[in-house]
Amino acid sequence: AQTVTQSQPEMSVQEAETVTLSCTYDTSENNYYLFWYKQPPSRQMILVIRQEAYKQQNATENRFSVNFQKAAKSFSLKISDSQLGDTAMYFCAFLNRDDKIIFGKGTRLHILP
Amino acid sequence: DAGVTQSPTHLIKTRGQQVTLRCSPISGHKSVSWYQQVLGQGPQFIFQYYEKEERGRGNFPDRFSARQFPNYSSELNVNALLLGDSALYLCASSLHRASQPRNTIYFGEGSWLTVV
Numbered sequence: 001a002q003t004v005t006q007s008q009p010e011m012s013v014q015e016a017e018t019v020t021l022s023c024t025y026d027t028s029e030n031n032y033y034l035f036w037y038k039q040p041p042s043r044q045m046i047l048v049i050r051q052e053a054y055k056q057q058n059a060t061e062n063r064f065s066v067n068f069q070k071a072a073k074s075f076s077l078k079i080s081d082s083q084l085g086d087t088a089m090y091f092c093a094f095l096n097r098d099d100k101i102i103f104g105k106g107t108r109l110h111i112l113p
Numbered sequence: 114d115a116g117v118t119q120s121p122t123h124l125i126k127t128r129g130q131q132v133t134l135r136c137s138p139i140s141g142h143k144s145v146s147w148y149q150q151v152l153g154q155g156p157q158f159i160f161q162y163y164e165k166e167e168r169g170r171g172n173f174p175d176r177f178s179a180r181q182f183p184n185y186s187s188e189l190n191v192n193a194l195l196l197g198d199s200a201l202y203l204c205a206s207s208l209h210r211a212s213q214p215r216n217t218i219y220f221g222e223g224s225w226l227t228v229v
Contacts, residue, residue, distance in 0.1 A: 004155075037220075043201055045156070045220035091155050098169050099146070101205075101218070103155030 002027045004094050006104035013082055014112050020067075021077045021107050023092030029053075033095040034068065036077045039106070040088040048090070051075065079109075087111045115139070117206050117221035125227045126194050134189045134224045138206030142219075144168075145187040147179060148203040150223070156203055162187055163209075191226075199228045 004025045013019040025034070036048040051059045051068050058066050063083075067076045079086055092104040118137045126132050138145050144163045148156035161169040162181035176192045185206075191198055201223040209216045 042222065044222045045203060045205075047217065047219075050217075093155075095218075099144075099161050099163075100158040100169055100171065101146070101148070101156070102158070105153075105155050 002029075002094060002096055002102050004092050004102050004104035006092050006107050008107045009105070010108040010110070012110040012112055015082060015084060017082055018078060018080050019082055019109065021079075021090055021092070021109065023075045023077070023104060025073050025075065025092070025094050025102075027073070027094065027096065029097060032097065034066075034075045035093040035095065035101070036064070036066070036075075037091045037093055037103075038086075038088045039091060045091070049077065082111050084111050084113060117204055117219050119202075119204050119221040119224050121224055122222070123225045123227075125229060128194055128196060128228055130194050131190065131192045132194060132226060134191075134202050134204075134226070136187045136189070136204030136206075136221060138185050138187070138204075139219055142206040142208050143185055144207045144209060145181055145185065146205045146218075147187070147189045148205065149173075150201040150203060151197075152200070159189070159202075194228045196228050199226060201225055 032053045034051045038046045038048050049061045049064050063080045065078045089106045091106045094102045120135045146161040147159040150156040158171040160179045165181045179189045181187045203223045204221045207218045
């Protein structure tokens with residue numbers, strides 16, 4: 001079975017600091033996509049960053065970057081210069097070849113002023 | 114351009130009743146997927162439709178059904194509601210099938226269903 005595990009249910013960090021959210025996944029597929037989604041209190045799922053498994057280069061989007069370790073099946077998200085607006089639930093997700101997105105249970109991130 | 118729109122945004126139903134949730138994808142998007150998000154959990158895949166055909170189904174009972182219309186909008190139906198069906202139901206749309214390269218998936222704001 002394909003699974004996504006987020007081992008940090010909740011994290012807090014001071015504004016402007018850097019924080020890393022962990023994610024591991026399990027699959028036998030070789031080509032797939034990985035995502036980090038942000039879900040603020042409004043509940044809309046917002047794509048933060050995407051990584052194609054066949055690309056070795058880690059994806060970056062402004063203050064957001066990932067550390068993708070394919071052999072270890074690890075996909076962590078680093079948020080630099082954190083801002084109050086980054087406060088949200090963050091979901092790590094895996095898109096398989098059957099077009100299903102499999103989500104982890106989420107990490108609740110609090111950015112403290 | 115309008116994003117993915119879902120209706121209703123909130124509703125309350127009684128156990129045993131039936132509910133229909135609606136989703137309008139982004140204009141031009143042919144793929145629609147449905148997810149159930151129970152409080153405190155990540156979303157769980159229910160269905161995917163592409164070009165009006167069911168392309169995938171998650172581990173949900175037959176009380177859950179869906180369809181996609183010629184204009185690519187979609188409905189999710191749940192019969193014989195149980196308390197455990199209380200959740201946020203998310204619709205996602207994309208231009209192509211979800212796993213196509215460089216295909217971006219967009220989510221709506223969801224429909225909150227409370228079963229009492």
